[in-house]
Amino acid sequence: MSDAVLACDGLRKQYGQMVAVDGIGFSIAEGETYGLLGPNGAGKTTSIAMIVGVLARDAGDVLIDGQKHDVNSVKTKSLIGYVPQEMALYPDLTARQNLRFFGRMYGLSRNDIKRKTDEVLEIIGLADRADETIGGFSGGMMRRLNIGVGLIHRPRLLILDEPTVGVDPQSRNAILDSVEQLAGEGVAVLYTTHYMEEAERLCDRVGIVDKGRMQAEGTRRELVAMVGEHDRVTLTAEGDLARAAAALREMPEARQVSHDESRIELMVPEAGVVLARALHEVTEAGVTVRSVEVREPDLEAVFLHLTGKALRD
Amino acid sequence: MKVLAIAMVNLRRVFREKTNIFFIVITPIATVLMMGLLFGGGQEVRLGVVSGPGPLAERLVKAVSEGERIRIERVGSEAELRSQIERGVIQAGLTLPANYDQELLAGRNVAVSFVARPGDPQALELGVWVRSVGGQEGALLRAARFGTAEGKGSFEQTLAAAEKATVPGIEISVRTTGKALFPAGFNSFALSAPSLMIMFMFLTSLTAAIGIIETRLLGVSRRMYSTPTPVGVLVAGESLGRILIALVQGLLVMIGSALIFGVNWGDPFAAAVLLVVFSLVGGGAALLLGSVFHVPGPAISLALLLGLGLAALGGVMVPLESFSGTMQAIAHITPHAWAYEAFAELVRHGGGVADILPQLGVLLAFAAVLFGIGMSRLRQALIH
Ligand SMILES: Nc1ncnc2c1ncn2[C@@H]1O[C@H](COP(=O)(O)OP(=O)(O)OP(=O)(O)O)[C@@H](O)[C@H]1O
Ligand SMILES: [Mg+2]
Numbered sequence: 001m002s003d004a005v006l007a008c009d010g011l012r013k014q015y016g017q018m019v020a021v022d023g024i025g026f027s028i029a030e031g032e033t034y035g036l037l038g039p040n041g042a043g044k045t046t047s048i049a050m051i052v053g054v055l056a057r058d059a060g061d062v063l064i065d066g067q068k069h070d071v072n073s074v075k076t077k078s079l080i081g082y083v084p085q086e087m088a089l090y091p092d093l094t095a096r097q098n099l100r101f102f103g104r105m106y107g108l109s110r111n112d113i114k115r116k117t118d119e120v121l122e123i124i125g126l127a128d129r130a131d132e133t134i135g136g137f138s139g140g141m142m143r144r145l146n147i148g149v150g151l152i153h154r155p156r157l158l159i160l161d162e163p164t165v166g167v168d169p170q171s172r173n174a175i176l177d178s179v180e181q182l183a184g185e186g187v188a189v190l191y192t193t194h195y196m197e198e199a200e201r202l203c204d205r206v207g208i209v210d211k212g213r214m215q216a217e218g219t220r221r222e223l224v225a226m227v228g229e230h231d232r233v234t235l236t237a238e239g240d241l242a243r244a245a246a247a248l249r250e251m252p253e254a255r256q257v258s259h260d261e262s263r264i265e266l267m268v269p270e271a272g273v274v275l276a277r278a279l280h281e282v283t284e285a286g287v288t289v290r291s292v293e294v295r296e297p298d299l300e301a302v303f304l305h306l307t308g309k310a311l312r313d
Numbered sequence: 314m315k316v317l318a319i320a321m322v323n324l325r326r327v328f329r330e331k332t333n334i335f336f337i338v339i340t341p342i343a344t345v346l347m348m349g350l351l352f353g354g355g356q357e358v359r360l361g362v363v364s365g366p367g368p369l370a371e372r373l374v375k376a377v378s379e380g381e382r383i384r385i386e387r388v389g390s391e392a393e394l395r396s397q398i399e400r401g402v403i404q405a406g407l408t409l410p411a412n413y414d415q416e417l418l419a420g421r422n423v424a425v426s427f428v429a430r431p432g433d434p435q436a437l438e439l440g441v442w443v444r445s446v447g448g449q450e451g452a453l454l455r456a457a458r459f460g461t462a463e464g465k466g467s468f469e470q471t472l473a474a475a476e477k478a479t480v481p482g483i484e485i486s487v488r489t490t491g492k493a494l495f496p497a498g499f500n501s502f503a504l505s506a507p508s509l510m511i512m513f514m515f516l517t518s519l520t521a522a523i524g525i526i527e528t529r530l531l532g533v534s535r536r537m538y539s540t541p542t543p544v545g546v547l548v549a550g551e552s553l554g555r556i557l558i559a560l561v562q563g564l565l566v567m568i569g570s571a572l573i574f575g576v577n578w579g580d581p582f583a584a585a586v587l588l589v590v591f592s593l594v595g596g597g598a599a600l601l602l603g604s605v606f607h608v609p610g611p612a613i614s615l616a617l618l619l620g621l622g623l624a625a626l627g628g629v630m631v632p633l634e635s636f637s638g639t640m641q642a643i644a645h646i647t648p649h650a651w652a653y654e655a656f657a658e659l660v661r662h663g664g665g666v667a668d669i670l671p672q673l674g675v676l677l678a679f680a681a682v683l684f685g686i687g688m689s690r691l692r693q694a695l696i697h
Binding site: 049052053054055056071072074075077078080082084085086087088089090091092093097101102104105106107149 | 322326329531532535536537538539540542543544697
């Protein structure tokens with residue numbers, strides 16, 4: 001994993017008797033988006049704080065672009081864009097003043113600050129409200145600015161801690177689009193969220209965290225396979241559906257085949273592999289298929305399986 | 314220059330708030346104005362007088378009015394006189410009976426009463442003066458009466474003769490030693506301006522500490538720490554922010570009181586040095602307060618308590634000179650007392666930097682200790 005933008009291992013943080021993070025490790029490559037999923041209090045924010053280098057860790061290692069990184073690493077900090085869970089902004093300054101201030105904190109030159117500020121304001125769609133005090137901004141606008149500040153210096157690694165909480169659907173879409181675009185440009189992204197559909201849409205790989213530990217990790221499909229979840233296939237058809245269902249039951253991969261007057265439902269491990277054969281069997285049985293719907297198992301199900309909890313309380 | 318960027322963002326946040334401008338700039342100058350007017354008019358003492366008509370009554374009042382810094386206020390009745398004294402409109406009162414002249418001319422004794430509030434030092438001083446004037450006046454009247462009784466002429470004639478005669482008596486000469494605490498003819502605004510400036514600067518610094526707590530609560534501190542900025546720079550920036558807030562306020566009060574009220578702050582260089590050093594003390598205290606508390610509520614209470622309490626203890630509310638010996642010693646545990654002394658030296662006695670070196674040293678020590686503890690606490694608070 002020497003080409004990883006972020007590699008962390010064995011992260012640990014204890015508050016009194018409570019172990020908030022207990023041996024978490026993962027890595028993210030260039031252009032990859034990694035999702036950290038976990039219920040409230042799982043230790044996501046604490047892990048992120050140690051990775052960013054704003055919280056001293058009790059144990060573990062963090063490498064940014066192959067270089068050792070901790071709270072005192074000024075050089076590697078310039079590679080990270082950090083978007084905290086809270087609106088870490090000066091409420092009594094304008095959007096532009098906030099961006100400029102953090103531009104200075106990242107050590108950008110005067111010209112760069114000016115250029116990047118305009119650029120970021122454009123990306124987050126706040127160019128026309130740039131000189132308003134942000135105290136009067138809506139939740140969505142605040143969130144977008146919160147993200148914008150993390151982009152001001154073109155980071156190699158962008159870390160977003162629940163960036164879409166309390167955001168309207170339109171702003172959320174804009175945020176997800178920007179993240180996808182940045183990843184497309186080669187930025188490594190670490191993303192935590194409570195929203196399963198965001199993780200499904202954005203993340204190449206996902207780590208599921210609970211009680212400070214990494215419970216499982218992999219691509220969505222790997223995770224789903226790990227817990228033995230199946231694709232649900234629904235066929236809308238005409239003809240002798242009972243006979244078609246009987247034929248499907250003969251297939252070794254098919255599970256839980258059921259039917260009514262207009263539909264047949266069944267579970268298969270991987271629809272892409274089995275579907276053609278299933279359709280063939282059904283047609284052989286003299287049934288005309290009008291439509292096919294495949295619902296892949298989702299992370300919600302995996303999550304429930306692994307932690308016994310719903311993702312949102 | 315990130316230190317400066319952090320400091321300036323603090324300054325900008327404080328001064329873009331209109332109520333802050335009111336409290337930081339307008340309030341201190343208005344207070345200087347108020348205190349100046351209260352003790353103003355060259356420290357004149359007002360003596361209320363109730364008297365009937367008659368040349369003899371007028372003689373006595375005129376003699377009393379010739380004392381230094383005494384202003385006579387005519388009052389209609391004794392009841393009103395008492396009420397005005399109680400309300401502090403006048404410092405003391407003198408009541409002559411309505412038939413003062415008739416009684417004296419008829420050769421009878423008259424009682425003149427002097428009324429004052431208990432424990433008022435100005436009134437006490439005034440009482441001494443009135444008694445001595447009364448004594449002299451009484452001696453003349455007795456001499457005149459004696460002459461009349463001996464058949465040497467009318468009362469008017471013998472009184473005039475008694476005035477002209479040089480009767481041997483005791484003369485008390487009064488001299489002073491040491492420097493006057495308050496030089497004569499001293500601008501009354503200059504008396505209160507340094508004290509008020511010290512009090513307000515420290516109070517402002519402490520309340521500005523809330524900014525540090527807010528910044529931490531908002532997560533802005535942590536975010537700043539995620540940027541390639543060493544923690545020392547962050548702490549230095551926050552500290553400089555507090556120092557600048559105190560300094561700007563001090564400077565505005567200094568310049569404002571000089572321009573508006575003609576306060577002479579003495580040697581400009583020494584005054585500037587003292588101002589900067591006291592800003593350091595205020596900034597250090599702010600840093601410590603801002604790093605110890607996690608929420609603004611209790612910090613605000615403590616800021617007000619310390620801001621006013623230390624001012625009172627340090628002799629900038631009630632002049633340090635009026636403290637007893639023990640209290641003066643205790644006052645010197647506050648930076649206020651040291652700053653007060655140093656400003657007194659500059660403003661009243663025309664001293665320079667060399668004359669206030671001990672005070673500057675002590676104030677710098679205060680600043681060093683406060684910054685030392687505050688910086689390490691804030692550093693801890695940031696990364697754990
Ligand atoms: N400074 C602290 N002192 C004590 N306990 C803490 C501290 N910070 C976090 N914790 C505890 O550590 C655990 C992990 O918290 P963390 O904020 O990392 O969770 P999270 O996964 O980000 O949760 P959420 O989804 O609610 O943001 C929680 O039980 C929390 O109460
Ligand atoms: Mg969190």
